[in-house]
Amino acid sequence: MILSKRIEAFIKLGRTIQDLDEEAKEELYWRSQNGNNWFTQESVSSSLEGIVFMLQEGKLKKWLSEYEIKEEVEPKSVGILMAGNIPLVAFHDLMTVLISGNKACVKLSSSDTVLMNWVINQLIQIEPEFESFISVEEMLKGKDAYIATGSDNSARYFNYYFGKYPSIIRQNRTSIAILSGEESQEDLKSLGKDIFKYFGLGCRNVSKIFVKSKDQLGDLLDALEGYASIANHHKYHNNYEYNKSIYLVNNEPHLDNGFLILKESIELVSPISVLYYEIYDSKNDLLNKLESIKKKIQCIVADSTYWGGGVSFGCAQQPEPWDYADEVDTMEFLIGLN
8 A cells, every 4th residue: 555545544534533423422432431431531532632633634744754654665564562541542553553554463452442443443444455454463473573562560571572573662651740830820720631631541641740849739739620520530539539548547748639639759650649749959950850760751741931842731642643652763663674
């Protein structure tokens, strides 16, 4: 299949998702949540909106203009071990493998079978030639290359089995926010999207903030009041109640607004319903600290005029096509296979 047809299929997929009628959406929401209670209507809707955002024709062409992708290639079989922590989190890997001209041999996450199967079926309906380029498999043996995403523990397993092949193996990462103290209430309210979207389960979710003073924490909690409905989700609420009880029993200092716990910690990854914070003295000190742990950070949310390269508040979960997980250029890796 020539490159232009591969690209056009994904542009059409974006339009198909955008034009879904309410009945089709409701059915997809229901089936998704029935398969995974974390995949609420709001979460699935946000994920689909993110894909529509990514599949705009101008964005795809801008992304792909940076590469020399052959019109036709001898396709390699690429095994994709998909994660399922948030809806359709593995979509970008699937898209990149197919647009590069290779075959996507997919092992679905048990947490995200409904949505990924739906996307695959939509792609094949749009471009039937993709049927010979996509396979859903239980065992990914004997592939030419692998892309695997999981925890630090599973990454060791992946390295053991797939390390001898060309591979991209991703481990745990999380995201942080840096506050200067000059943020507006609107900035802090937008930060809530980065904290709460997908219940904080994604690697692009902010699990820790760095602040200049504890005085900033009260303003943040006030700004986040609009997200109180997250406590209506039983799994999130159970996590909140559990973590709250642990801190109370152990007499650990924390702040609590009824649905989010703020706790001072040097750790990066906070439990669900908890947001860690750490106080920093200067930008230079913080820069040195983050340099030592940069391999654990997916993205940094901050005012870009204060912190260079910062992702705007509220935009952490809206990556562009060229925003690669772990800053590893998947397309370059795949082109290099041919």
